[in-house]
Amino acid sequence: MTTVDGVRRLPVPPKPRRPKAMLIGWAIAAVVVAAHTVAWETTGISLGALVDGWRGMADFLGEAIPPDLSWKVLGPSLDAALVTLWIGLLGTTLSVPISLLLALLAARGTAPAEWVYQAARAVLSFLRAVPDVVFALIFVTAVGLGPFPGVLALVCHNVGVMGKLWAEALEDADPGPPQALxxxxxxRVQVxxxxxxPSVLPQLAGLLMYRFDVNVRSSLVLGLVGAGGIGFLINQSIKLFKFDEMLTHILVVVVLVVAVDRLSAVVRRRLSEGDHA
Amino acid sequence: MLALSGITVRYGERPVLHGVDVTVSRGELLAVLGANGSGKSTLLRAAADLVPVAAGQVTVDGGPRDRLDLALVFQRIHLVRRRSVLDNVCAGALGRLPLRSSLLGFPREVREEAMACLERVGLADRAHDRAGSLSGGQQQRVAVARALCQRPRVVLADEPVSALDPAASEQVLALLAELAHVEGLAVLAVLHQPALAARHADRVVGLRDGRVVLDGRPDQSVDSLYQVLEPVS
Structure with a gap:
């Protein structure tokens, strides 16, 4: 112990060297660098191509700006945006009953047996692993172009995601009140x-709002593969080289997404506030 | 009413209770006292069939124990905070309701019985409030009402006032004593505060190292239960 200007000090002991940990650290760094090198080569990233393509980008933007805001473009654009919203809404709401059932079967504490738990988890994993676009392509083939296959695709994928999120919320709930009952x-069912x-309802509703937000954005992409909504118009205008119309659609999309995002955030904040009251 | 005889409980190889005999009569509030680790909570859990018993038996009125005869009151209260006080009390009746009539709201006769239970604990005017909006002491009284709605013959209270302030503790224990005396229930309460036991219990049982070392009047000295035998280094 030394005392400098009335302040007591103690020398810091040297850190113990751990050669094994350092070796592991270097190995991890090498793997990460190697993975990025392979990825760079495989995806054909080329700054040269980007610079050469600059003229094409400029032409594209030149044609897109200013956007075509005439009613003959904006009107159908708004209609299609509403269709996108309805796809997202139904895709979320219609998945509630199945999600709830699967969540109850896939949560420890409510699952009636271990094999049911494992089976429910497996179903949820499968639905989550298949992207909604793939479901959309399947359903477009099955029931034809339009918003309906979009709704079906969203329901399938959303059950997988929301069922898992809900199951985890159920597992995190305070075990006291169930024990009392x-x-x-x-x-089991009464508990x-x-x-x-009743205890986890706000969490479930918050996750539902979050999924609604995500699903509205997903239903845009579904439109690109023919499942109706404004994504379909964006795809069409690109194919017809009408970039000014495309920009109009994109602006409408931005307004829609921001509005839904705000709504979802406000509702979720209110829910979590009510929880602490 | 409630008789525990020769109860032995082991956690792994370690015995926690060594052949404990305890009885609680109709109309009696029995306080079980003891230091941490003395086995008093394990005794209550054995009575409620929440831990496996290695030896001994539990009887209610001389017969085998029916789950619905025993109602529990918990230290951490365990109400559903977001539901109304009335719904929480009604939930005590779930054990005798068929599944069909319990999923979409409670039947009217259950709600009216629950109101009577709330009246019994002095909280009938709070029936439609959220349980979470009540004070800790009021919530524990709601939990007692829920226990009453189960129509039990025995109430087991596991440190029911450990989370409450002194005034609320007095109120809850006075309520438990009154229920024992007026409704003829057998009430067994595990307590941490000897002074509360002395004021409200009809009889106290003291546990030390898993054995009953004291059984009798509530106003006797219980200091020996809490003495440290080995000097603390």
Whole structure:
């Protein structure tokens, strides 16, 4: 211990060297660098191509600006944006019952048996692993072009994601009230209905709003593969080289996405505030 | 009413209770006291069939125990905070309701019985408030009402006032004593505060190292339960 100007000091002991940890650190760094090198080569990233393509980009932007805001373009654009919104809404709402059932079966504490738990988890993983665009391509083939296959595709993928998120919210719930009702002789379903679900309702509703937000954005992409909505118009205008119309559609999309995003955020904030009251 | 005889409980190889005999009569509030680790909470859990019992038996009125005969009151209260006080009390009746009539709201007769239980604990005017909006002491009284709505013969309270302030603690224990005396329930309460037991209990049982070392009047000295035998280094 030394004392400098009345302040007590103690020398810091040297850090113990751990050669093994350092070796592992270097190995991880080497793997990360190697992965990026392979990825760079495989994806054909070329700054030269980007510079050469500059003229093409400029032409593209020159034709797109100013956007065509005439009613003959804007009107159908707004109509199609509403269709996109309805696809996102139904894709979310219609997946609620199946998501709830699968979430209850895929949460420890509510799953009636281990094999049911594993089976429900497997179904959710599968639905989550298949992208909604792939579901959309399948359903477009099955039921034809239009918004309906879009709704079906969103329901399938959203059940996978929302079911998992809900199952995790159920597992994180306070186990006390369910324990109290079990001790009062309530059965599994009664415990879920009277203790578990009422406790986690705000979390479930918040996740639902978050998924609504994501699904509206997804339904845009679904339009690109023929499942209706404003994505379909964007695809068409690119194919017909009408870039000024495309920009109009994109601006409408931005307004729609921001509006839904705001709505979702406000509702989720209100829900979490109500929880602490 | 409630009789525990020769109860032995082991956690792994370690015995926590060694052949404990405890009885609680109709109309009696029995306080179980003891230091941390004395086995008092394990005794209550054994009575409620929440831990496996290695030896001994639990009877209610001389017969085998029916789950619905025993109602529990918890230290951490365990109400559903977002539901109304009335719904929480109604949930006590779930064990005797068929699934069909319990999923879409409670039947009218259950709601009216729950109101009577709330009246019993002095909170009938708060029926439609959210349970989470009540004070800790009021919430524990709602939990007692929920236990009453189960129509039990025995109430087991596991440190029911450990999370409450002194005034609320007095109120809750006075309520438990009154329910024992007026409704003829057998009430077993595990307590941490000997002074509260002395004021409200009809009888106290003291546990030390998993054995009953004291059983009798509530105003006797219980200091020996909490003495440290080995000097603390």
């Amino acid at each position: 079990r001790s009062a002789g309530a059965n 879920a209905a009277h203790a578990l679900l």
